[in-house]
Amino acid sequence: MIRFYNTLSGKIEDFRPLRPGELGLYTCGPTVYDYPHIGNYRAYIFEDLLKRFLIFSGFKVTHVMNITDVDDKTIKGAKALGVSLNEYTKKYIEAFFEDIKVLRIQPADHYPRATEHIEDMVRMIKGLLDKGYAYFKDGSVYFSLAKFPDYGKLSKINKEELRAGARVETDEYEKESVYDFVLWKKVKPGEPYWETEIGPGRPGWHIECSAMSTRYLGPTFDIHCGGIDNIFPHHENEIAQSEAYYGQKFVNYWLHCHHLVVDGEKMSKSKGNFFTLRDLLARQINPVDLRYFLLSTHYRKMLNFTFDNLEQARASRQRIIDFVYELEHQMLPQKSESQTDSVSTMTGKALADFKDSLADDLNISSALGAVFELVREINSRLARNELSRPAANVVLTAIHEMDKVLAILPEKKEEELPAEIVIKIEQREQARREKNFALADSIRQELLQQGIVLEDTREGVRWKKIK
RNA sequence: GGCGCGGUACCCAAGCGGCUAAGGGAGAGGUCUGCAAAACCUCGAUUCGUCGGUUCGAGUCCGACCCGCGCCUCCA
Numbered sequence: 001m002i003r004f005y006n007t008l009s010g011k012i013e014d015f016r017p018l019r020p021g022e023l024g025l026y027t028c029g030p031t032v033y034d035y036p037h038i039g040n041y042r043a044y045i046f047e048d049l050l051k052r053f054l055i056f057s058g059f060k061v062t063h064v065m066n067i068t069d070v071d072d073k074t075i076k077g078a079k080a081l082g083v084s085l086n087e088y089t090k091k092y093i094e095a096f097f098e099d100i101k102v103l104r105i106q107p108a109d110h111y112p113r114a115t116e117h118i119e120d121m122v123r124m125i126k127g128l129l130d131k132g133y134a135y136f137k138d139g140s141v142y143f144s145l146a147k148f149p150d151y152g153k154l155s156k157i158n159k160e161e162l163r164a165g166a167r168v169e170t171d172e173y174e175k176e177s178v179y180d181f182v183l184w185k186k187v188k189p190g191e192p193y194w195e196t197e198i199g200p201g202r203p204g205w206h207i208e209c210s211a212m213s214t215r216y217l218g219p220t221f222d223i224h225c226g227g228i229d230n231i232f233p234h235h236e237n238e239i240a241q242s243e244a245y246y247g248q249k250f251v252n253y254w255l256h257c258h259h260l261v262v263d264g265e266k267m268s269k270s271k272g273n274f275f276t277l278r279d280l281l282a283r284q285i286n287p288v289d290l291r292y293f294l295l296s297t298h299y300r301k302m303l304n305f306t307f308d309n310l311e312q313a314r315a316s317r318q319r320i321i322d323f324v325y326e327l328e329h330q331m332l333p334q335k336s337e338s339q340t341d342s343v344s345t346m347t348g349k350a351l352a353d354f355k356d357s358l359a360d361d362l363n364i365s366s367a368l369g370a371v372f373e374l375v376r377e378i379n380s381r382l383a384r385n386e387l388s389r390p391a392a393n394v395v396l397t398a399i400h401e402m403d404k405v406l407a408i409l410p411e412k413k414e415e416e417l418p419a420e421i422v423i424k425i426e427q428r429e430q431a432r433r434e435k436n437f438a439l440a441d442s443i444r445q446e447l448l449q450q451g452i453v454l455e456d457t458r459e460g461v462r463w464k465k466i467k
Numbered sequence: 468g469g470c471g472c473g474g475u476a477c478c479c480a481a482g483c484g485g486c487u488a489a490g491g492g493a494g495a496g497g498u499c500u501g502c503a504a505a506a507c508c509u510c511g512a513u514u515c516g517u518c519g520g521u522u523c524g525a526g527u528c529c530g531a532c533c534c535g536c537g538c539c540u541c542c543a
Binding site for chain 1: 469470471472473478479480481482483489490491492493498499500501502503504505506507508535536537538539540541542543
């Protein structure tokens with residue numbers, strides 16, 4: 001049984017999908033006004049782990065991720081450059097898709113864009129007006145919290161107390177009550193707008209997710225994810241809008257990812273203490289090492305980004321890569337049935353521990369513990385020359401199975417070297433045969449500068465890339 | 468002020484009342500090697516922020532306190 005911590009109940013619950021064997025997953029996507037920072041990607045990688053594990057467990061997952069391509073920031077950005085909204089967001093949408101590809105985040109089934117679903121949002125706002133949950137004020141439409149008594153059930157925020165510590169109200173629109181939120185913003189001069197049945201204007205941020213999630217997944221669906229900072233107000237508002245409109249439960253399981261912090265401080269655009277994926281790629285960081293780093297701490301725990309921690313993650317991942325390399329390339333004896341049996345038992349246990357750990361609210365540390373335990377046990381046999389080829393293949397199959405969830409092993413094509421480096425390696429081998437160790441060492445040093453480590457083993461030289 | 472999270476070895480990090488407190492990094496010792504590097508093996512916390520309490524038994528439950536962090540209408 002798979003169990004998740006559900007923000008709604010504040011408890012770990014058994015996961016039961018609405019329909020057996022399949023489920024709907026909605027994850028809050030990027031607002032495309034800038035390049036996402038790696039904190040954003042922590043959430044997307046957590047969601048990727050969740051999705052891959054659910055698929056691994058046999059579920060058919062329908063995944064929807066929205067793209068917010070109209071909001072205050074995108075409008076401001078487009079205006080500043082004097083380009084259309086579409087032209088402005090196009091660049092960041094493309095960047096987002098490039099990024100998730102290099103981070104090995106499996107694409108969603110649908111990426112609905114806010115600007116392409118205005119009709120759905122208007123229909124919903126109209127319905128909320130008809131049912132008395134929303135009201136017009138100066139051409140804008142607001143949701144009335146007074147009409148929705150359940151408000152606050154996700155964030156555990158008491159709406160009477162909302163004012164106490166609240167920040168200064170900066171919204172320039174007039175509302176009946178300070179804590180009502182906007183569904184539809186009246187058109188402002190020089191800003192993009194849509195001519196609709198509820199007047200000219202543009203949607204508020206929250207209605208976008210309510211309209212697009214239910215459009216693709218139905219009025220009630222299984223899992224909704226996002227960053228912890230979306231709990232209030234975004235997800236709370238989504239619940240209010242959707243449940244008021246449909247008159248039924250919106251989402252069964254709410255899973256929220258904790259923040260990535262930098263040196264103990266929250267990484268955010270407004271503080272300026274953030275890194276984008278591009279920043280790290282420019283520093284020769286391998287994106288899959290970043291994936292491993294972001295993946296390897298439990299999603300509900302705050303994760304501290306430092307280059308030292310990233311380096312630890314790199315080294316950790318390298319251990320698994322080296323292990324797989326060893327199993328694939330070592331010459332091993334063909335037969336030894338009894339040992340294959342005991343290796344199968346060991347491997348089966350590791351696989352079971354791996355699954356059980358992830359089923360327990362995605363306990364990745366424990367799951368990786370199972371992987372490393374297997375690595376050590378098998379390495380130990382390898383060191384004693386007690387591993388047969390068939391047994392090694394059993395282990396390899398299991399590791400690749402686990403990598404369907406982790407996606408951290410190198411791809412085959414990454415294992416190819418440029419011709420000039422292959423020549424250098426051969427030159428060094430020649431020098432070593434001639435006992436010209438000075439030359440051999442200088443070539444080794446030269447390649448090291450380029451991030452290629454040479455290892456002299458009993459079977460001959462082998463190389464690997466670092467960085 | 469309200470709501471919530473965390474404090475486990477030098478660093479990261481599991482653990483959810485009971486077997487020797489996972490695992491990774493760094494470090495030390497060893498194997499291999501022309502020497503190295505890399506890789507591999509072995510080792511490593513009588514102790515879990517502090518003080519009390521509950522219990523036959525507590526890192527794990529309860530209470531108080533100390534420290535760090537987040538949210539309370541931009542935020543993954």
